[in-house]
Amino acid sequence: DAGVTQSPTHLIKTRGQQVTLRCSPKSGHDTVSWYQQALGQGPQFIFQYYEEEERQRGNFPDRFSGHQFPNYSSELNVNALLLGDSALYLCASSLEGIIYEQYFGPGTRLTVT
Amino acid sequence: GEDVEQSLFLSVREGDSSVINCTYTDSSSTYLYWYKQEPGAGLQLLTYIFSNMDMKQDQRLTVLLNKKDKHLSLRIADTQTGDSAIYFCAESIDGYNKLIFGAGTRLAVHP
Numbered sequence: 001d002a003g004v005t006q007s008p009t010h011l012i013k014t015r016g017q018q019v020t021l022r023c024s025p026k027s028g029h030d031t032v033s034w035y036q037q038a039l040g041q042g043p044q045f046i047f048q049y050y051e052e053e054e055r056q057r058g059n060f061p062d063r064f065s066g067h068q069f070p071n072y073s074s075e076l077n078v079n080a081l082l083l084g085d086s087a088l089y090l091c092a093s094s095l096e097g098i099i100y101e102q103y104f105g106p107g108t109r110l111t112v113t
Numbered sequence: 114g115e116d117v118e119q120s121l122f123l124s125v126r127e128g129d130s131s132v133i134n135c136t137y138t139d140s141s142s143t144y145l146y147w148y149k150q151e152p153g154a155g156l157q158l159l160t161y162i163f164s165n166m167d168m169k170q171d172q173r174l175t176v177l178l179n180k181k182d183k184h185l186s187l188r189i190a191d192t193q194t195g196d197s198a199i200y201f202c203a204e205s206i207d208g209y210n211k212l213i214f215g216a217g218t219r220l221a222v223h224p
Contacts, residue, residue: 004155031210033210033211033212035212040216041216041217042117042201042203042214042215042216042217043156043201043212043214044214045211045212045213048210048211056211058211090155090156092156092210092212094210099143099144099205099210100144100146100161100163100205101158101161102158102210102212103158104148104155104156104157104158105155106154106155107154107155
């Protein structure tokens, strides 16, 4: 049973560029959440997708957007990258109604230069 | 408001018990969680406790919840070098799985 997978593992981008990160949820899960973890800090909630719609959003600007596909996989897009966007981006999946079991992927390390 | 606080560092001797503490501010928390993060890795769900419980035990792990004081603790019995990692406390306050994390406690286990 595959867990949550994310791609790519690492990414280096230049300030002002755009980036797309991808996530495949754990088998059987239908809800995907994205978190940003800056160095030395705890993860911060970006947004959550369920039934292909953004259901909740954290305190992140509109430069951060996402999408969920019919197979429940998800993408996180960040436009106009800033140096401060450098972080580990974590995807988590869960099953609607089973809120106490949320599983995280290994993350994508984004470096903005 | 939403805020979770943890002490930043804990050092213990191999074989001793470790106790990691966490305080949260939102009294409407439904579930509270402990996650483990090893270097360069994602988060591993260790255990969770429902807000109407006082204690939960799972093998070497014991979670204590004091809802009155909004205090959560994780006790690891017989701590091993493989337990060295960062431990995050988190709460969910609604039905949508949004987690609020603390800054993490780095546990160092020495011989």
